[in-house]
Amino acid sequence: MSSRTAKILLDQIALAFGERIVLQGVSLTLYEHDLLCIVGTSGSGKTTLLRAIAGLLPLRSGRILLDGAAITRPTPRIAMIFQHFGLFPWKTVRANIAYGLSVQGRRDESGVVTRLLDVMGLTEHAARYPYELSGGMQQRVGLARGLAVRPEVLLLDEPFSAVDAITRETLQGELIRLWEDPQRRRISAILVTHDLDEAILLGDRIVVLGGIPGHVRLHLEVPIPRPRAPQDLRFHPTYPQLRRQLWDALQDDRVPQGASDHGTQYAEKSN
Amino acid sequence: MKTAAGHPTPSPATPVFATRHPVHPRLSRRMTWGLRGTSLAIILALWEWYGRSTNPILFTYPTAIAYAAMDMLADGTLLSALGQSLCVLSAGFALGTLVGIGLGLLSGRSQVVAGLLDIPVTALYATPMVALVPILVLWFGFGTSAKIVVVLLFTVFPVLINTQRGVREVDPRLVEVAHAFCSTEYRLWTDLILPSALPFVMTGIRLSIGRALIAVIVAEFYTAISGLGYLIVSNAHAFQTARVFVPIVGLMTLGVVTTGLLEMAEARISRWRQTSP
Numbered sequence: 011m012s013s014r015t016a017k018i019l020l021d022q023i024a025l026a027f028g029e030r031i032v033l034q035g036v037s038l039t040l041y042e043h044d045l046l047c048i049v050g051t052s053g054s055g056k057t058t059l060l061r062a063i064a065g066l067l068p069l070r071s072g073r074i075l076l077d078g079a080a081i082t083r084p085t086p087r088i089a090m091i092f093q094h095f096g097l098f099p100w101k102t103v104r105a106n107i108a109y110g111l112s113v114q115g116r117r118d119e120s121g122v123v124t125r126l127l128d129v130m131g132l133t134e135h136a137a138r139y140p141y142e143l144s145g146g147m148q149q150r151v152g153l154a155r156g157l158a159v160r161p162e163v164l165l166l167d168e169p170f171s172a173v174d175a176i177t178r179e180t181l182q183g184e185l186i187r188l189w190e191d192p193q194r195r196r197i198s199a200i201l202v203t204h205d206l207d208e209a210i211l212l213g214d215r216i217v218v219l220g221g222i223p224g225h226v227r228l229h230l231e232v233p234i235p236r237p238r239a240p241q242d243l244r245f246h247p248t249y250p251q252l253r254r255q256l257w258d259a260l261q262d263d264r265v266p267q268g269a270s271d272h273g274t275q276y277a278e279k280s281n
Numbered sequence: 282m283k284t285a286a287g288h289p290t291p292s293p294a295t296p297v298f299a300t301r302h303p304v305h306p307r308l309s310r311r312m313t314w315g316l317r318g319t320s321l322a323i324i325l326a327l328w329e330w331y332g333r334s335t336n337p338i339l340f341t342y343p344t345a346i347a348y349a350a351m352d353m354l355a356d357g358t359l360l361s362a363l364g365q366s367l368c369v370l371s372a373g374f375a376l377g378t379l380v381g382i383g384l385g386l387l388s389g390r391s392q393v394v395a396g397l398l399d400i401p402v403t404a405l406y407a408t409p410m411v412a413l414v415p416i417l418v419l420w421f422g423f424g425t426s427a428k429i430v431v432v433l434l435f436t437v438f439p440v441l442i443n444t445q446r447g448v449r450e451v452d453p454r455l456v457e458v459a460h461a462f463c464s465t466e467y468r469l470w471t472d473l474i475l476p477s478a479l480p481f482v483m484t485g486i487r488l489s490i491g492r493a494l495i496a497v498i499v500a501e502f503y504t505a506i507s508g509l510g511y512l513i514v515s516n517a518h519a520f521q522t523a524r525v526f527v528p529i530v531g532l533m534t535l536g537v538v539t540t541g542l543l544e545m546a547e548a549r550i551s552r553w554r555q556t557s558p
Binding site for chain 2: 061064066084085086089090092094096098099100101109110113114139140141159
């Protein structure tokens with residue numbers, strides 16, 4: 011593990027909104043071609059953490075390093091995917107995907123936009139406006155817009171929580187395919203979610219955030235080998251144990267007693 | 282996959298820009314125009330029928346107005362008066378719109394400018410502008426410049442207030458998206474603030490068209506009398522009622538046509554949020 015190169019390093023960071031400290035003493039490492047999932051209940055500061063890594067929020071203390079250099083403002087080397095998709099309603103699908111490149115003054119010399127339209131199954135929707143697309147399609151556009159700038163780090167903020175359950179599974183499958191595609195071995199990613207199965211399915215490692223102020227509760231590796239398939243996930247022998255560990259770590263936040271009962275029940279059921 | 286008991290509930294699906302479904306079923310274009318034509322025909326027919334039975338000094342009717350209009354076109358009085366009025370209207374309206382958009386953008390984006398403009402704008406918008414005309418005459422005289430200032434003052438506020446609102450209504454989440462993609466302030470304006478404020482600006486402009494027409498006539502009545510206002514006053518004094526109605530109908534037509542053109546422009550500009558193309 012220690013032999014791997016760190017892409018992003020969070021060193022004892024603290025974040026605050028005014029006087030209210032949201033995160034305290036968070037240290038994390040994201041390696042090269044590593045997919046780190048951050049899970050936590052609502053209000054655990056996981057989205058705030060992601061915005062800080064994107065350079066959108068100032069730190070109260072600590073450092074965030076990208077290849078050893080501090081991130082203090084947004085950089086073209088990092089792209090973010092938003093829970094609310096964040097598409098420009100007056101731009102067509104194609105213009106939305108090309109937005110990052112264009113706003114960074116870069117030319118689309120190799121036809122990345124056209125290729126991503128194809129990869130995401132959006133070619134025939136290229137001239138449409140976001141309102142004409144389903145939620146799933148809109149998030150495909152959001153994903154394509156993030157990938158189009160060829161980022162070194164992709165930050166995904168609950169990317170699939172605003173779409174319906176079936177679309178979510180499809181999109182998760184597509185993200186796995188993209189991730190396991192040898193052409194994209196350069197990218198590292200952090201995905202924030204409150205969906206434990208999503209974290210187990212997608213993550214190489216999972217970090218649980220919790221407490222007030224938020225801190226790292228649990229940090230574990232997902233031993234399920236790639237390529238992964240969503241439908242086989244729950245039959246992997248380590249799955250119930252893994253899920254229960256995550257569940258218990260999340261429950262510490264809430265009712266200390268009785269919380270683990272839930273976990274036990276669930277573990278029994280899925281066995 | 283989501284069967285776990287007590288599993289954290291996914292937040293409800295709230296896409297940012299959901300498809301807008303029409304609340305009322307839309308009439309076809311043909312139907313709309315048919316209804317408009319019918320209402321116009323009924324009004325004209327009733328007016329003609331009733332107008333013919335009244336004293337021509339007190340009231341008139343559409344065909345009499347049409348004949349009067351032809352006379353006035355033939356002797357050139359209508360066109361020269363219309364020219365004068367349109368000059369004042371377009372100059373004042375253009376200035377008012379420009380000033381309104383400029384101040385609206387500034388005060389929408391800057392809290393300082395908004396704070397400075399807040400009370401004066403509200404006070405002036407609430408004041409009946411007619412009350413200011415005598416003072417404007419003191420300051421600007423009776424000439425064309427005074428008339429243009431009157432039109433400007435009538436039109437500037439709806440544009441300003443709507444533009445300001447448009448800039449403020451910019452989705453803060455999209456502002457964050459722009460920042461995350463390293464947008465410059467200039468690109469923030471062109472990609473986000475202007476397109477998102479544009480429909481509001483257009484609404485402001487459309488609202489101020491009616492006020493601009495009022496302003497032209499007020500200005501022509503209260504400063505050096507000229508244009509369509511002059512035609513109305515002079516013909517009324519001569520009891521030429523049909524001739525009084527020619528400029529009035531002209532103003533109505535002007536209002537309907539400009540509003541229609543602006544509505545078309547609005548629909549074109551906000552194509553991205555129409556229910557059906």
